[in-house]
Amino acid sequence: MLSNIKVYVRCRARNEREVAENAGVVVSVPSREQIAVCSGAHQRTYAFDRVFGSESDQESVFETVAEPMLAQILAGYNCTVFAYGQTGTGKTHTMVGALGADHSRLPTDAGIIPRSVHKLFERLKSVPDYSVKVSFIELYNENVRDLLGDESRPLKIFDDAGKKGVLVQGIHEVYVRTAAEGLRLAAQGCERRQVAGTRCNELSSRSHTVFSITVHMRTQDSRKMGGEEFVKVGKLNLVDLGGSENISRSGATNQRAKEAGMINQSLLTLGRVINALVANSPHIPYRESKLTRLLQDSLGGRTCTSIIATLSPAKTSLEETLSTLEYAHTAKSIRNRPQVNEVVNKKTLISEYMDEIERLTRDLNAARTQNGVYLDRASYEQLCRESESRRIRVEELEARVGGQQDRFERARERIDALESQLELEQAAGRELAAQKERAEGRLAQAVAETKQLQSVLRAYAETSADAAALEGQLCAHQKQRGRLVRALDANQHRWEHTREHVTAFAQQLDGSLASAAAATSRELGALWGAIRGDLEAVAAEMSRLSSSSVAQLRARSVESRDEFTSRLGVLDGGVRERLGAVERDVAAAFQLFLERLSADRQLVATLREELRQRDDQIASVRSELKTYVEEALAQHRLVLDRENEELVGLVRQTVEQQAGRQKAELSSVEEHVTSVLGAMEQMHHTRPDVLAQVDSRLADDEACVATQSGALRRRLDGWHVVEWEKTLARFRDEFVAWDDERLQQVEDVSRQLCENLGRLEACVGELETKFRSAVDLRVLGLHELQTQCNSVLRNLNAELDEALAGCAGLEGESKMQETQVAEAMARCGQLSSAVAAVRDDLATRLERLEKAFGGEKALLKRSWNDDKENVLPARKERVLGVKDGNARSVM
Numbered sequence: 001m002l003s004n005i006k007v008y009v010r011c012r013a014r015n016e017r018e019v020a021e022n023a024g025v026v027v028s029v030p031s032r033e034q035i036a037v038c039s040g041a042h043q044r045t046y047a048f049d050r051v052f053g054s055e056s057d058q059e060s061v062f063e064t065v066a067e068p069m070l071a072q073i074l075a076g077y078n079c080t081v082f083a084y085g086q087t088g089t090g091k092t093h094t095m096v097g098a099l100g101a102d103h104s105r106l107p108t109d110a111g112i113i114p115r116s117v118h119k120l121f122e123r124l125k126s127v128p129d130y131s132v133k134v135s136f137i138e139l140y141n142e143n144v145r146d147l148l149g150d151e152s153r154p155l156k157i158f159d160d161a162g163k164k165g166v167l168v169q170g171i172h173e174v175y176v177r178t179a180a181e182g183l184r185l186a187a188q189g190c191e192r193r194q195v196a197g198t199r200c201n202e203l204s205s206r207s208h209t210v211f212s213i214t215v216h217m218r219t220q221d222s223r224k225m226g227g228e229e230f231v232k233v234g235k236l237n238l239v240d241l242g243g244s245e246n247i248s249r250s251g252a253t254n255q256r257a258k259e260a261g262m263i264n265q266s267l268l269t270l271g272r273v274i275n276a277l278v279a280n281s282p283h284i285p286y287r288e289s290k291l292t293r294l295l296q297d298s299l300g301g302r303t304c305t306s307i308i309a310t311l312s313p314a315k316t317s318l319e320e321t322l323s324t325l326e327y328a329h330t331a332k333s334i335r336n337r338p339q340v341n342e343v344v345n346k347k348t349l350i351s352e353y354m355d356e357i358e359r360l361t362r363d364l365n366a367a368r369t370q371n372g373v374y375l376d377r378a379s380y381e382q383l384c385r386e387s388e389s390r391r392i393r394v395e396e397l398e399a400r401v402g403g404q405q406d407r408f409e410r411a412r413e414r415i416d417a418l419e420s421q422l423e424l425e426q427a428a429g430r431e432l433a434a435q436k437e438r439a440e441g442r443l444a445q446a447v448a449e450t451k452q453l454q455s456v457l458r459a460y461a462e463t464s465a466d467a468a469a470l471e472g473q474l475c476a477h478q479k480q481r482g483r484l485v486r487a488l489d490a491n492q493h494r495w496e497h498t499r500e501h502v503t504a505f506a507q508q509l510d511g512s513l514a515s516a517a518a519a520t521s522r523e524l525g526a527l528w529g530a531i532r533g534d535l536e537a538v539a540a541e542m543s544r545l546s547s548s549s550v551a552q553l554r555a556r557s558v559e560s561r562d563e564f565t566s567r568l569g570v571l572d573g574g575v576r577e578r579l580g581a582v583e584r585d586v587a588a589a590f591q592l593f594l595e596r597l598s599a600d601r602q603l604v605a606t607l608r609e610e611l612r613q614r615d616d617q618i619a620s621v622r623s624e625l626k627t628y629v630e631e632a633l634a635q636h637r638l639v640l641d642r643e644n645e646e647l648v649g650l651v652r653q654t655v656e657q658q659a660g661r662q663k664a665e666l667s668s669v670e671e672h673v674t675s676v677l678g679a680m681e682q683m684h685h686t687r688p689d690v691l692a693q694v695d696s697r698l699a700d701d702e703a704c705v706a707t708q709s710g711a712l713r714r715r716l717d718g719w720h721v722v723e724w725e726k727t728l729a730r731f732r733d734e735f736v737a738w739d740d741e742r743l744q745q746v747e748d749v750s751r752q753l754c755e756n757l758g759r760l761e762a763c764v765g766e767l768e769t770k771f772r773s774a775v776d777l778r779v780l781g782l783h784e785l786q787t788q789c790n791s792v793l794r795n796l797n798a799e800l801d802e803a804l805a806g807c808a809g810l811e812g813e814s815k816m817q818e819t820q821v822a823e824a825m826a827r828c829g830q831l832s833s834a835v836a837a838v839r840d841d842l843a844t845r846l847e848r849l850e851k852a853f854g855g856e857k858a859l860l861k862r863s864w865n866d867d868k869e870n871v872l873p874a875r876k877e878r879v880l881g882v883k884d885g886n887a888r889s890v891m
């Protein structure tokens, strides 16, 4: 039945290079079966069996493309999946993907090959008897190379006329019993594959590869086959084509350009084959390239085929994308005629065995007729293949040992890295310890300062009694000072009073003087009136009297004058007396005032002296207090120094103890590392021994083979053919058993090595964990210490703040007291200067009064003397003249 080959498209997301180039996206997936490409203003849409966008994962691709094929393989069909596309679009990712280190499990990114192997073995669980073999070849520069066998020998492709297919001569097909084995071989083949970095792909495949899985299944179908047993064969070819590459764009040169040229050439032929198939051309150019020869059966043949075309969405790959889509679209029209492979029944098998016996008989005859061991070509080739297989096995084991050596090296490198990390950690630890020491130093300093402050506070507290006493003294002095100030105030009062008194006295004096002057002028007026009356009476009498009586009158006048003189004398005496009394009063008042003044002066001097004494006392108390505090501070500083030293010693001791502990831990870790390194070294040294052991075992094997073949040769002489057949069969069995045993031994050695490595890795892991936990523990310890230090520092700071606040309060109080004292002193000074000013003012006023009084007294005296000397005689003369005139007129 004809069926079209299935074509799928997978478009990945933009890769890093395309993102860096800011390449636009020209591909979109409108539906599960369609893909659209924008080419300028045009958009082209292509339909396929399924389109996978960038979001689709490996599992969905496998489930859609490859999983359905597994059922067909188990039904006895040949199936092929191949990936086609521009370089770097994800062919290898789709076909191989991730293989992982543990081949018994599938990584998430596992591609079609590993998933097919796993799924196949899962499905085969229901098949009673089966065998699975895999092969892996690559087509590199038009040479077929065996990726599981000898790569250096190119394989030949020839047509298998009987089976109507293409055979690869000498291909190494390895039987696998588990999926893990299949994956291991796939990984081994991938490692051997030709890859190189190009501008488009860092790990570009430079070849086409075919990974084939062949399944033989023994089944029994009573209905169809008449109960006969038969063997069914199915085959899955998984092809990862090399990427088509625009050499001018990829910038490939030399070897890379040659590889790209070869890949492009074979892909071109593939395209021509596809076109010819689609066009139903009578000639299909399969033989034009080895690729098309290998894929001959998959393209237009009896195989179920699927193609996955891979694309980049970037605008920069538009040309290649369109070309790939055209290619894939054309391939959709290829029609295959899938057929079940021929089943092999028992008869066929017997006839195959007969052929084998015949071949062996030919060997026997050849051995009989010639000296030495002679085999026919097929047996020889079989033996060669077996020997080659053993050689490959040895190579594999060597590679495994090499791999293990690499792992050893890596483990050693890890240990080196761990050691250097350890050193770094140690340095970091040292740095941390130094930091801790510094922090502790700061802490110690803070503690010392705090203690100092505390001791100062204690000193304050301890000396509080003395300070209180001193404060009491200070208070007493201040009270005394207050008293003095009050006394000064009282004194000022008294001064005020005295001043008022002096003013009143001066006014009184003024009044007395004024009344004395008024009395004197009154008396003088009365005297003058009396004299005038007398003179007028004398003049009247003189005018009446005769001149005779002039003498009489003259006598009377003399009498009057005498009387007047005596009356004047009386008046003078009275005035003098009054003036003397005033003078006495003034002198007494002055005396009193001076006495009071001197008493006040004395009082002021006493007060001043007292004030000075108080000030001296305050100063002495203050200096005493200062000395006391200084002494207390010095004492406490000594105590603090001692405590500080003790604390530093304690901290140092703790740090040393901790450092010792850490050192011990580190040295134990180092010892552990050294022991592990020693063990590794030992293993490293014993590795050649193990290899030598393997070699010697192999040599033994070879010797054994030689012995066996000698024995065989000896036995062959004279043996009957039937016996020979039996012996040969036995020998084969023995050989297989012996070979298995040897392989087992080698595998044991290898397992042992693996176990050692595992132990070593566990040891390294343990060491690493231990080291990490030690480091973590240390870091934790340091963190705790830091937290403790921080909290202690915080507490100390709080205490310090409190202490400082207390000190500030005390200082404030003391300053306030000092200010009060200073203010009081300033007030005293002001008062004393005010007192001095008042005193000076009073003295000036007294002086001025004295001067005024003295001037007035002198003026009064002068005017009195003047009057007495000038005015009174003139008046007297005038009176006498008037008296004389009167007397004359009388006469």
Ligand SMILES: Nc1ncnc2c1ncn2[C@@H]1O[C@H](COP(=O)(O)OP(=O)(O)OP(=O)(O)O)[C@@H](O)[C@H]1O
Pocket (backbone or CB within 6 Å): 011, 012, 013, 015, 054, 085, 086, 087, 088, 089, 090, 091, 092, 093, 094, 201, 203, 204, 205, 206, 241, 242, 243, 244, 310
């Ligand atoms: N669908 C995808 N999802 C995630 N990564 C992808 C996808 N397709 C390709 N890649 C990544 O792109 C890079 C190139 O892919 P890959 O090697 O499979 O390309 P290629 O077509 O095989 O190239 P070449 O032809 O040069 O060998 C790889 O790193 C691969 O992991």
